Amino acid sequence: MTDTSxxxxxxxxxxKSFGDNRVLQGVDFAADxxxxxxxxxxxxxxKTTILRSLNVLEVPDTGTVRIDDVEVDFAALPHRAKAARARTSRLRSQSGMVFQSHQLFPHKTVLENVIEGPVQVQRRPREDAVADxxxxxxxxxxxxxADQHPFELSGGQQQRVGIARALALKPKVVLFDEPTSALDPxxxxxxxxxxKDLATEGWTTVIVTHEIRFAEQVADQVLFLDGGVVVERGTSAQVIGDPAQERTRQFLKRILDPGGSGAARQ
Structure with missing residues (x-):
């Protein structure tokens, strides 16, 4: 039974390291x-390596990830490939990923893209998946x-299809990897x-973004990362509105006030 507290x-x-590059250096966080x-x-x-680790698109060198009642200690994965895949696949099934690019199947309609995971991966009845x-x-x-193909849609519409596709898997947590970075302004x-609507509807989300004002509006907690470590964490009012660390202040100034006028912070 899951501990609801x-x-x-x-x-x-x-x-996580890639060769000599230590990308993550002992990251800890929790989300209700x-x-x-x-x-x-x-x-x-x-940032993105954390997100991909939650979905096991990257396999961390060490550390533990738990989503609901599914936990994987990556340092203790079985040496047998089949057993390791079974354990990581169960963790992956707890989340849905929305990527920077849309990654839709170009030969399938919008509806077919959305039902692909529920029908082919989760083996749900097609009629139920279509209704959802x-x-x-x-x-x-x-x-x-629903009956159009991705090439008939704008980039923003394709990304919204990507969001619907992630939600169709009924994940416990939805992961967004810079979902607007490939879009025209x-x-x-x-x-x-x-x-924003998903956040108000009670979905649990983890979002990587450079849209700082958007983060300020939706975040229950903000983590500022640099060099593979969490430099600062707290509410958006704390981390974005009144950061305690000089490194955080430098980053926000560069993003929010690139011209140095201070107008962006007013």
Whole structure:
């Protein structure tokens, strides 16, 4: 039985190296159910590696990840490949990932893209998956696009299909990896609005983003990372509004006030 008082997501001692490059150096954090955690920091700070570790798209060298009642101690993975895959696959099934690029199947319709995971991976009845998919497409404002193909959609619409596809798996936590970075500036707002709605509806989300003002609006907690470590953590008011660490202040000044006028912070 799951301990309802425990955080839904818990990460302890996460470490990852690529050759001589230590990308993560003992990262710890936890997230309660229904909350939004935002990871910010400069490029190369380890944000995306954390996200990919939660979904086991990257396998950490050591450390523990728990989502709900599924926990993997990466230092203690079985040496047998089949047993290790079974354990990590169960953890992966707890989350849904929304990538920087849309990664939709170009030869499938919008509806077929959304039902692919539930039908092919989760083996759910097709009629149930279709009903869920139509509801989710309506939720992200794309019900009329169900029979179109990705090339017929704008970048923002494709990303919203990607969000519906992640939600269709009924994950415990939704992971967003810089979901607006590949979009034209005028399309960013429509995707951020959908993510805001998910936060208010009680989905548990972990978001990597450079959209600092968006983070300020939606985050229950913000983690600022640099050099593979969590430099500062707290509410958005604490970390973004009144950061305690000089490194955090430098980063935010560069992002929010690149011209040095201070106008962006007003």
């Amino acid at each position: 425990a955080p839904l997501v818990e990460v302890r001692g996460l470490e 159910a229904g909350t939004t955690t935002v990871l910010i920091g400069p490029s190369g700070s380890g 998919a139509r509801r989710l497409l309506d939720q992200v404002g794309l019900s009329e696009k 005028e399309l960013v707002g429509e995707v951020l609005d959908v993510i």
